[in-house]
Amino acid sequence: MLKSLFHQSRAALRVLLVFTVLLGVVYPLGVWAVSRLPGLEHRAEGSLIERNGTAVGSSLIGIDPVFDGPPTRDPWFHTRPSASAEGPLDPGDPSASGGSNKSAFDDRQVELVRQRRQLVAERENVPPSAVPADAVTASASGVDPGISEAYAELQTARVARNTGLSGQRVRDLVAEHTSTHGIGVPSVNVLELNLAVRSTLVP
Numbered sequence: 001m002l003k004s005l006f007h008q009s010r011a012a013l014r015v016l017l018v019f020t021v022l023l024g025v026v027y028p029l030g031v032w033a034v035s036r037l038p039g040l041e042h043r044a045e046g047s048l049i050e051r052n053g054t055a056v057g058s059s060l061i062g063i064d065p066v067f068d069g070p071p072t073r074d075p076w077f078h079t080r081p082s083a084s085a086e087g088p089l090d091p092g093d094p095s096a097s098g099g100s101n102k103s104a105f106d107d108r109q110v111e112l113v114r115q116r117r118q119l120v121a122e123r124e125n126v127p128p129s130a131v132p133a134d135a136v137t138a139s140a141s142g143v144d145p146g147i148s149e150a151y152a153e154l155q156t157a158r159v160a161r162n163t164g165l166s167g168q169r170v171r172d173l174v175a176e177h178t179s180t181h182g183i184g185v186p187s188v189n190v191l192e193l194n195l196a197v198r199s200t201l202v203p
Contacts (some may be wrong), residue, residue: 017032049191057191062145064091065194073125075162080134081116082142088115092142099140113137124154146187149178157167163201173197
């Protein structure tokens with residue numbers, strides 16, 4: 001009985017040691033080694049965007065830029081709303097990424113969308129009917145890095161007016177930062193676009 005128990009314990013210990021080495025050492029090192037391959041290292045490090053040697057954000061995470069002045073004087077492009085934000089159009093908290101899980105028939109959700117549409121319309125000086133859907137609805141993650149071409153176009157006039165750039169120059173910057181990323185739907189990366197606007201203003 002004791003001999004059998006000893007053999008079983010020894011076998012279990014060997015299995016534990018083998019899988020500890022395989023899954024606790026070899027596998028993590030293998031994943032790390034693959035992430036160092038050319039073309040993968042940038043993504044493995046979070047797809048960080050740097051300016052002057054300092055990380056200013058990630059191309060995969062959309063954080064709405066904060067502007068303290070009057071909304072109509074705001075010079076930046078904005079991301080989609082976030083369910084983690086306190087106010088209808090406040091910046092979200094990327095550490096609390098997630099959707100609201102409210103249906104389109106939820107009274108509070110309907111009212112929130114109405115508030116967002118009104119605020120965006122006032123900010124962009126357009127009728128509420130001109131505001132696209134992604135400007136008033138939060139994504140499942142709440143930190144989408146991109147917006148639709150329609151939402152970018154809606155913001156172009158304000159950005160041009162408040163930065164002194166021509167409308168055509170701003171539209172060109174939007175086009176330069178629009179891609180499909182393999183999903184077939186054009187998307188404008190807001191962080192990269194705002195950085196391009198800033199670099200155009202400050203040589």
